[in-house]
Amino acid sequence: MTTTTTTTAKTPGRRTRPGTLAMKIAAMTPVVVMAEWIFAEDSEIGGVIGLLAIVWVAMLSIGRPIVLRSRSSRIALIAAAGYAVVLADDPNALALLLGWIAISMAALLPRRRFDHALRWVPRLGLHALVALGLPWRDLAWSAAARRRSRRGGLRAAAAMLVVPVLGGAVFLTLFANANPLIAGVFERIAWPDLGDIVWRIAVAAVMATAVWATLRPRLSVRTGDTLDLPARVAQFDPGSASLVLSLATFNVIFTGQNVLDILFLWSGAPLPGGVTMADYAHRGAYALIVTALLAAVFVLVTLRPGSSGTASPAVRRLVTLWIMQNLLLVASSALRLVDYIQAYAMTAWRLAALAWMALVATGLALILWRLLRGRSAAWLINANALAAALVLSAASAVDLKAMAAAWNADVAITQGRAGPPLDLCYLATIGPSGLTALARLERHARNATLRDRLAYLRWEAQVQTKARQGGWRSWTGRNARRLAAVEAMMGPRRPLLRAAPNGRECGWIYPVEPALLTKAAQR
Incomplete structure (x- = not known):
């Protein structure tokens, strides 16, 4: 009875071999390092987030090989890789959410087969909540294990360094105030920005927490079993x-x-x-x-x-x-x-x-x-x-916005007055999604006033898209294809626009006059 009780009292974390834990830390590190490389303050994120997701999927396969031995987990892992490809081509919140669900299920499915979707909703929700404390619990356990193996070592080292470090800092500060030469040396030192340090710590903490939750999931396999509505x-x-x-x-x-x-x-x-x-x-x-x-x-x-x-x-x-x-x-x-x-x-x-x-x-x-x-x-x-x-x-x-824009352009070109009003403001406000539709409408425009308005809106969207494509963090494959298609139709140069001293408006064309657009492209 005593032996049984002792075995039951052991926590799952304490049965983890140090080598296994080290392998998981090694698998987590590339994802965190890549996130630090990608995410910068006030910077748009483009297709590189898909590369980060692909690295995450690869590291999960390496750091936790059991996900490759489970059939259902392999399916979820393939789905996560598919969403990563979508993110690499055109990042969006829906693909990000679906990718997180897929990689979370890939991590959890080896512990429990897929029964039905309704039971997995609370499991995924609880997994997200529990993930917040997993790295810190494992870190505390690891620190406790090291203290047990090297009693007094760290404490003695810390006590030995307190006096020289603090005393040295006090004397350097006093000398810097008293001696302009020493003060000048301190002024020439490029100290790191505190805000950037906080940002980097936050990025590393978020990514480490998310990745660690998939490498060492600790969600009870019974979660959601009682929720059978x-x-x-x-x-x-x-x-x-x-x-x-x-x-x-x-x-x-x-x-x-x-x-x-x-x-x-x-x-x-x-x-x-x-x-x-x-x-x-x-x-x-x-x-x-x-x-x-x-x-x-x-x-x-x-x-x-x-x-x-x-x-x-x-x-x-x-x-x-x-x-x-x-x-x-x-x-x-x-x-x-x-x-x-x-x-x-x-x-x-x-x-x-x-x-x-x-x-x-x-x-x-x-x-x-x-x-x-x-x-x-x-x-x-x-x-x-x-x-x-x-x-x-x-x-x-x-891209649903691009599909809607293409539909509106097709109808305007083919139906004219018989079709709905053409809302140029909508095409202008959806950004890169409306770029190709604006170029097609401009190419088919016969009326000079309409062509000028379309050329202005198209060029504005083209310039903004080019600016986003100029940074490696915000570059996407879909926008690259859009720019290539528009430049093939209209060329890369700025169009000759009429003077607009009172500014320009996008506005509606209601209804589209048959003479304004033609089915044949203008040359």
């Missing part, structure tokens, strides 16, 4: 009779809404007086998505596989009909948003909203499949998480 909420069972009555009521209400959408939205019939298509589209696009989400929650809570409701053929038919109506509702919401875009142009947020609607439709279809095939709650959660991960990964790899 689907299983708990699904205990609610209103009974077959109540479900039939509820679903019949919901189907009648949804049928009314869908019939109105078919009559006025899908068929193109004229709306009642005082209601424009833009009003009809804008007011309903997001409210209907909320309706579909509420419907999905209702089905999840009341119709889990094996419940009394799913055993009833009437309930199964009614819920199938209701989910199909919800899918039509989501399609109508997307069509409303498309109509609104056709009236008021495309933006990155509207493009993201279309992707969100596609995710909602996918979730509804997965709920129906789960109900009909008797799939588990974990299957449904993981399927939705996979769909969301694919959409978010695509959004991190592409």
Whole structure:
């Protein structure tokens, strides 16, 4: 009994071999050193952050080889490397967040297999919190071990140096005040800037904490096991009779809404007086998505596989009909948003909203499949998480602002007056993302006033992008390709602009006159 108790009392940290700890410190050091090299005060960060992420992934593989022996961990590590490539090409917050999730999961998965996504949300959150104290706990343990092996050595050395160091500093200060020659020597010494020292210490502390948390994760493998919300909420069972009555009521209400959408939205019939298509589209696009989400929650809570409701053929038919109506509702919401875009142009947020609607439709279809095939709650959660991960990964790899700008330019060039107004302010404010679209519009402009305005906005964006590309910290591959494409179209020289004594404005072109833009490029 005594032996068992002693073994249990040992902490995981004390069982770590010094060689293993040294290898992890050696793996952490290149990442910290590279971060110190990259991050500077008041400096924009570009593609080099992707190189830092790639080094982190490589050092995690070297310093903790177990991540390569776990299949699920290898998948997460490959995903982290993919996000690192995205960061190297075009850094963005979404790719940074997804990369952190991937590398954290690569570090944690060897300790616990992937069960379902909902349980991993608190695990990742707790991992981020626990990471703040991990390096300092291990440092304290290591210091305690050294004190035990060399009792009194450091303390005696420190006591021996206190008097000469402090005494020498006092006498040097007095002599510097009394002797101008000594004072001059001190004045010529380039002392390091205190602010820079603080910044460097902060960068090293942040990176060391983040990397160490992946090299020596100490998150309990049981974290999140008790958080099984689907299983708990699904205990609610209103009974077959109540479900039939509820679903019949919901189907009648949804049928009314869908019939109105078919009559006025899908068929193109004229709306009642005082209601424009833009009003009809804008007011309903997001409210209907909320309706579909509420419907999905209702089905999840009341119709889990094996419940009394799913055993009833009437309930199964009614819920199938209701989910199909919800899918039509989501399609109508997307069509409303498309109509609104056709009236008021495309933006990155509207493009993201279309992707969100596609995710909602996918979730509804997965709920129906789960109900009909008797799939588990974990299957449904993981399927939705996979769909969301694919959409978010695509959004991190592409530039939604550039896609919106390209769409607006294409519509302006091809449709003219029939298209939406061309918001030049939007193209100007999205920075490098609007550069290629502005160049294309300038190349197709026939009206001299319009061409002058486009040339000014394009050149401003081009100069700003070149300035960002001039520093190695802020350089990105995507901006390099943009500049190359624009210079191939318009050349590297400054355009000849009209005098503007009162300044310039970006402004709207509403509507785009057919004579202002031509489908054929001007030479």
